[in-house]
Amino acid sequence: MNNTHVEVGIAPQTPESQTVNMENVTCPICFKSFSNLVLLNTHLDNDHGFNDSIDDSSPTVSKQQATSQEKKRNIANTKSKNIKVLAKVNKIKTGHWKAYTSGSKCHDCGHILKSKSEARNCRKCGNLFSKWHCRNVIRLNLKADYDPENGKWYNCCQGCYIMRPGYNDFGSRVDLTETFCKIRYSKSDDRELRRLQLENRLVVLINGIIILYNKYHDSILGPVKLDYNITTLERSTVPWRDDSTVSNCNICHTKFTFLLRKHHCRLCGSIVCDKIETCCSNELLIRFLQAVTSDLNYTQSVPEDPEFDKGIRICSNCLDMIYVPRKFKKDISALPTAIISKYYSLQNLSVVINQVLPKFEDLLSKIEITRELNNVPDITDVRELGKHREKLLRAFKAYNILTKQVVTTRTTNISEKRIQESIKIISSDFINEKILPMKNLPTILNSGSSSNESSTNNSFMDTGTPEVKKLSDLMSDLTIKEIKEYREELMVFKEQSFMLQSMIKDSKKQRHFDEVQVLSNNLKDIKKRVDDIQNKLGEQGFD
Structure with a gap:
């Protein structure tokens, strides 16, 4: 089959036959018509397997391949046309843009735009800007409206950038107050339940230890039996954590050694150390514990025996949870310290000064305007001004003395020292704002400052108006x-x-x-x- 020569109904080529028309040839095997010899030879090679005996180096294309390529070209042309149409449809609107003309200026800085290449329209407002003043980007939809979710990024001016809804110099802001409150309340509830659990365990331990002490303290083997039963009670009150599973302190994470022993908290069962530096756990006397938590429902009272020295080891976490709230309530109900009491007095004086000073300034300005018009001030206003000024100077004097006392008061702890420094700063600011400007106020009530005013002032200064002393006479920097x-x-x-x-x-x-x-x-x-x-x-x- 490979050596078979196919004869087509074509005569050998002669000079006379070179002009024969070679179109509309027919396949000798399947009698399929083709428009030229190239398609016929391709058909014979691909469909009938004559390609092995024919050595044709020229490229050949089948009708199917030509058809598929033509389809691809058509599809590509269609896509390009659709893209162009979509590009025209999806383009942001430009009807509100201002057209560039010679002499156009930047809407922001007023700089003249020399060429159209230097001008840029803000996609939001449409005004002309220089490139420098139109470099912000925001999300806009096709109608040039701000759309942070579905919009695309476009250039805009600074005005449109900062006037967009939700703009904030510190970025976006999300209100998580409600979520925070829920978490806070849930943790507060859990902490309250934990505190009640620890308090119940403390009551059980103290009552049980006192009962055991009253039972065994008179017997011969009492100390041995007492210690054994107390240990059994402590283990039954709260499950202790296994020593072999812990190698570090639960609070300070210090590794346990031969010298640093492991201790169990009798309220939570965790393993802690007893380092003096960290105070992770302490053995507190039952006498002290019951006195501090006297509000709990104890059924047993501490024995009056002075030899009763039993204690309970408690970790710092449990101690804070039980005793810090009580200490806070006690501090609130206790009398304030010397610094705090003086601070309350300073606050009261500042309230008096802030109430009287505006009235004094109003009367002072009223009298000054009257004197500038060469009129005699109302004697009632002058007397009222004198009363207000006297009251202010007395308040300033007391405020200054209290400030000196606060500064020189000896503090007992770091917290009082911080409070003292804060009061010192606040008092200094208040003095600079309120008291020092008073030294520059004119002394209207004392005497006329010029000869042409003396005759005017004498008509009302001799009517029994009280003389007000200067601020420098009343103020004292001494303790x-x-x-x-x-x-x-x-x-x-x-x-x-x-x-x-x-x-x-x-x-x-x-x-x-x-x-x-x-x-x-x-x-x-x-x-x-x-x-x-x-x-x-x-x-x-x-x-």
Whole structure:
């Protein structure tokens, strides 16, 4: 079959037969018609297996392959047309864009856009911007509306970027308050149940140990039986964790050694150490435990026997859960410390100052406006202003003294030290804000500051208006201790001054003028020292 030559109904080629038409040839085997010889030869090779004897290096394409390629080209053309159509349909709207013209300016900075390549339309508002001012990106839908879920990223201006709904300088914000409250309440409930469980175990242990002590403390083998039964009671109250499964402390995670022993908490059963540095567990006397938790329902009271020294080992976690809430309630009900009580006084004074100061400022501005118009202020307003100012100065004076006392009060722990520092900062800010500006206020009530005002002021200053002292006369930077020391020193110097004056008189009578000169110099020094102390004391001194 491979060597068979197929004869087609075509005469050998002659010069006369070269012009024969070679179209519409027929397959000699299946009598299928083809339009040319190339398709016929391809048919013979592929369908009838004549390709082994024919050595044709020219590429051949079957009709099926040609048909499939043509289909692929048609599909590709159709897809490209659909893509172009979709691109036109899915394009964001541009009807609101401002057209570029020569001399157009950036909507943000006003810079002239020299060419169209420098201009860029904000996809949201449509205004023209420079590229620098239109580089933010947000999600927009095809209608140019903000759509953070289904929109696509487009350039926009800074104004549209920050005016979008939900914009926040710190990023997106999700309110998890409700979820947090649920978790918090659930944990609080679990903690409360845990606390009740530990308290019940503590009551069982203390009652049981007291009963066992009353039973065995008089017998001969009492100590041995007592210790054994107490251990049995402790193990029955809460299951102890197996020693062989634990190699580190449950609280500080320190590895147990030959010197660092394992201990079981009698309330939770966990294994902890007894290091003094970490206080992971402590053996507390039953006498102390029952006194602190006197609100629990104990059926047994601690024996009055002074030899009763039994204790219960409790870990720090159980101790905090049982005793910290009680300590907190006790601290709240207890009297405040010296620093806290002074802080409450400072708060009350600050409330008084904040209430009176606006009224004082209103009256002061009213009187100043009246005086600028060369009119006589109302005597009622002047007297009211004097009362408010006197009240303010007294409050400022008390506030300053309390602040000094708080600063100099000795603290007993770190918490009080922190409170003291905080009060010092708050008081300093309050003084700078409220008290120091008062020193610059005009003293309207004291006297007229100029000659043309003296005649106007005399008409109402002589009507019995109380004179108000200056703030510097009332304010004092001295503590109570310093005031007492200065007063004692002042009394001593005044006594010495009186004695020197008597001695000078006696010396003058006896004609001892050399002594008079020395005594006079000493008297001057003492008087100078008295004046200095008197100035420091201010109103706190005495004549």
